Amino acid sequence: MSLQRRTLAAATTASLFAPHVLRAQAPVEITVHYAQPFIFKESYDAIAAEFARREPNIRITWVTTPNYEEGMQLILRQAATQMQVDLSYQGFNRLRIFAERGIAQDLLPLLQREGDPARHGYSANILSLGHFGGMQAGLAYAASNPITYYNADLVRRAGGNPDAMPTDWAGTLALSARIKALGGGTEGMFYTWPGDDWMFSALLFGHGGRMLSEDERDIAFAGPEGLGALRLLDRMVKEGGMPNLTREAAQQAFAAGRLGMFFWTTAALRGTIQQVGRNFDLRTTVMPVIDPVRGRLPTGGAAGMLTSRDAAKREAAWKFLRFSTSVEGTTLMVQNTGYVPTNQLAIDEPRWLSEFYRQNPLFQAATRQANIMIPWYAFPGANSVRVTQTMVDQQARIVEQRATPEAVLADMAAEVRRLLPRPRG
């Protein structure tokens, strides 16, 4: 009896030191984190179901956070104590923080094991969305860009043609003024400038500008492009009659049919469709074009990043990340969220998504602009998030008409410069 027990104990100890080959056959359990389950849950569920069929030995435990910010806090806290998450889907603009703090792992070697990444749909453009801190910190899972939501009923009442919306800002602002003139508390337009720097970068990139210089030592937005962006914001108030609202208030007004045009991320499309219901004829279209040649749009959304410190778990987590961003994965993601696909094959080959877009025309606006999407710029250093808050605060002065675009640009430049990391040596 006692001998048997000792043998058993010895066998268990031996199995602990057994080579990996033995352990690989046993089921691997990984923990995957993502944010905003109200937007993403259906897409991850669909992908996980398909993944389970291909990799029955990998079990996934899910952890979710209501938003990206809490998701970032979760991973940073675990990095300071004990990392339990093996794979985490984070907002594009947060990846740099993880890359600079040595938490995200470089994915390029893993990708290159299969040969040229572009062959599997990971084009240079798509890889650049997750390239931060000099490494492939993440793989884009879902991408979004700003689009125009509009109330076709109001546009019609104001004498506009909802089937041929103005394609530039001059026409858009004139239409906005006409909608506002309908009266009864109706507003023409709202551009979602509060929150973070994303919508400001849409104005800046739209003029062909950039946030910082190539070497990231100084700001680059204080030139004509930045001034153009702020002047446009000023014109939205002066010519378009844009009201001073919080983002939530603007969304509520739009859903209630009291706001003509609403400029925000395509990520909000599913929620907006639900909110609007049958209140009015909801339509979407591309953003008004600023500079037809140099103009670009920022990319929002999420990328998967590997954080596992255990070899077997890392391998399993990579398999899921790879599948979730493959052409099959991205197709499931688009069908369940309305985001822009993040695998070039799904964009190029019509067999994956053309049927979906034909049935859901509202989702076309973002994909029509996919060719001018560039990465959402993340500022370097410890103050990266603080910089974006400064930009939002400064824009408020224009929206409240308390300062000219010129004065705001100068203050914005001075404040952002102060917050950038000082060059070493």
Added chain:
Amino acid sequence: MRDARGRRGEALAAWLLTLPAGLAFLLLLLAPTLAAIALAFSDYELGNWPPHWIGFDNFREMWTDRGFRISLVNTLVYVAIVAPLSVAGGLALALLIESVTTGRTLFRAIFFLPVVSLTVAMAASWQYLLHPTIGPVNAMLRAVGIAGPAWLSSSDTVLLSLAAIGIWESVGFNMVLFMAGLTAIPRELREAAAVDGAQAAWDRFRLVTWPLLGPTTLFVVVISLIRSVRVFDTVAVLTRGGPNKASEVLLYTMYTEGFTFLRLGYSAAITLVFLVIVLALMLVQTRLLDRRVHYG
């Protein structure tokens, strides 16, 4: 001999009995406070380990930080509006409800409702009420020909709107405390004052009720000050400190610095300032008012 042992046993029992409370105080209050004090002198950022000792740098930065200064001033303005008005309002409501004979319970319940309801949920209702285009408040103003302001998104009105919500929230709480204080005052005292010539209600209030309410008032004032310095929920839900920091308050700044900007060291330094303010308030209030309060 037996006496001494008994006394020692009693002392031991006393220590044992206070042990749970003492441990809880140590672990849940003292240790975290000391940790926050230590962090306030470091450059700790979430995800950047180990932190470095930087002395008073955080406090020096605070001194020059425009955002912190605005936040401090906003908090003081908010407290200066909310604390006196919610104390006065609570007292007025308590006196009014005491003076009626029917419907006392109903009125008490109505005014106490904001206290027991969840602030975050109530904030959502306020967001709707004060909505610039679809909100009932501005719809009513529009009906009489006034263009209502953007209550929660204009830097002129945002702090006032938040203060109004703050008053609405705490006036019921103060009312209940005052009502408790009022019932403790014997009716005979007021009747005796009337016999002595205090015919007007105001005289009876000034000469009898108000002095006897002293201890209650002291407590209500201190509680109101501390509650209003602690304003956070409504700011976080309704305005996020905007526009351009017009509604930035101390606790919200602490939160964004620590958890959005990840600068936990700086955030701990702000916490320390907050702690000092609260302690000073309590000390000044009790010391100053204690001497004047009449404990019947």
